[in-house]
Amino acid sequence: MAFAVKKGTGMAETFLVADIGGTNARFALSRSVGPLQLEAIRQLRTADFSSPVEAVCAYLQDVNATITHACMAVAGPRSGQRVTMTNASWDFEIHQVADALEFTALHILNDFEALAFGTEHVNQDELICVCAGSPDGTAPVLVTGPGTGLGQAILLREAGQSRVVATQAGYVSFAPQDEMQREIHGLLRKVTPRVHNEHILSGNGLLSLYKAFCEVEGKDRLLSTQEEVTQSGVAGRDETALATLRLFCRIMGQVAGDAVLASGARGGVRLAGGILPRLPDILLAGDFAAGFANKAPMENYLASVPVHLVTAENTGLLGASAWLRQLTENGSWQ
Known part of the structure; x- marks a missing residue:
């Protein structure tokens, strides 16, 4: 896992979570407290966007939300701050994405890392x-x-x-x-x-x-x-x-x-x-x-x-949300 954190004040009430694969990029909103659940779920085609910044902006504009904290599960290996997707053209630096989106904190998980977390919370x-x-x-x-x-x-x-x-x-x-x-x-x-x-x-x-x-x-x-x-x-x-x-x-x-x-x-x-x-x-x-x-x-x-x-849908999104929740409970997000 890798993350970029900038100075901020406290946790946001609503998180952005994403599960980005070679074919589809799924997004949702998740609350920092209360039941672990997903809201405003959308699915976009990864190939329709040249970068995660473009895809995130399209999603946030669609759901009319302003977000400062996010967790993105991405299908591909990381080397330090750099993420290179295995079956898509996205190749980016985590801190540059965080800066461009004006996020206080951006956390990156491997897609199967998030999926594994999510399987702990399916019915x-x-x-x-x-x-x-x-x-x-x-x-x-x-x-x-x-x-x-x-x-x-x-x-x-x-x-x-x-x-x-x-x-x-x-x-x-x-x-x-x-x-x-x-x-x-x-x-x-x-x-x-x-x-x-x-x-x-x-x-x-x-x-x-x-x-x-x-x-x-x-x-x-x-x-x-x-x-x-x-x-x-x-x-x-x-x-x-x-x-x-x-x-x-x-x-x-x-x-x-x-x-x-x-x-x-x-x-x-x-x-x-x-x-x-x-x-x-x-x-x-x-x-x-x-x-x-x-x-x-x-x-x-x-x-x-x-x-x-x-068989649950959006397990990766649920896992990204669960990971953020675990971070906040540990007090280790910032």
């Missing part, structure tokens, strides 16, 4: 059990899932508060597990010298997986976009699209299982992001669970780890 009816288990309440929780890219974060609970470790695990090398996956890996290597998990587990990755699957199986490519693959597969209109989605879920299970082994996240796995909530029936069909559990000789280690699909 139970917004969680679907994918794999049953008995979580270790003292162990980390893994939050992961594909959207424009593949996100992954580790959620820790310390002294009654939450802390999140953001990662760039989408760039871990893809490890094929069977002959079909090895053939797909070989086809993807013709395009890129190193195939990483995000090459498959993302929006563009799903389309690449479909094209490779068609080539391996000798099928005609009838679909040309990720949306067509998703919609045709979910509706059962295209057998190849459905098979691709099932393979997508199996590989997601493999990657999530590896991440649990690497992080010790026996507190559970929460699947989030933009794609999986659209595939609940396929996700529950068993391919994810098979990929997740196939970790000999560590099957028993994985068997106790519960996996849930987060």
Whole structure:
């Protein structure tokens, strides 16, 4: 996490929170006291704006609000004050954005950092059990899932508060597990010298997986976009699209299982992001669970780890708001 703070007097009554991905930029207002909830939610296209300053100004003008304190969750790595988005053209200095918007304080989180915080505050009816288990309440929780890219974060609970470790695990090398996956890996290597998990587990990755699957199986490519693959597969209109989605879920299970082994996240796995909530029936069909559990000789280690699909909307915005609330309660905002 990174932030820019200028001199100011006290906390603002209303915060600006944002969840900015490669495709969409979501904004909302959040109160500094009272129930944790979002107001004036808007969704803009990230590509329609050349910078976060332009997008924030458009939102604040739309909702007619004046803000001094903000938290923005951004899909991309930070280096000191510099933020470079992974799947969008935005590249900016945090303090320059704060100055341009005349914010007293601007806090930047990784998008999956905010998403992980948000999963702590979703309702139970917004969680679907994918794999049953008995979580270790003292162990980390893994939050992961594909959207424009593949996100992954580790959620820790310390002294009654939450802390999140953001990662760039989408760039871990893809490890094929069977002959079909090895053939797909070989086809993807013709395009890129190193195939990483995000090459498959993302929006563009799903389309690449479909094209490779068609080539391996000798099928005609009838679909040309990720949306067509998703919609045709979910509706059962295209057998190849459905098979691709099932393979997508199996590989997601493999990657999530590896991440649990690497992080010790026996507190559970929460699947989030933009794609999986659209595939609940396929996700529950068993391919994810098979990929997740196939970790000999560590099957028993994985068997106790519960996996849930987060279906709540605007979880990242809720997480940004929760982070601000935690800062104010700690008295550490300024």
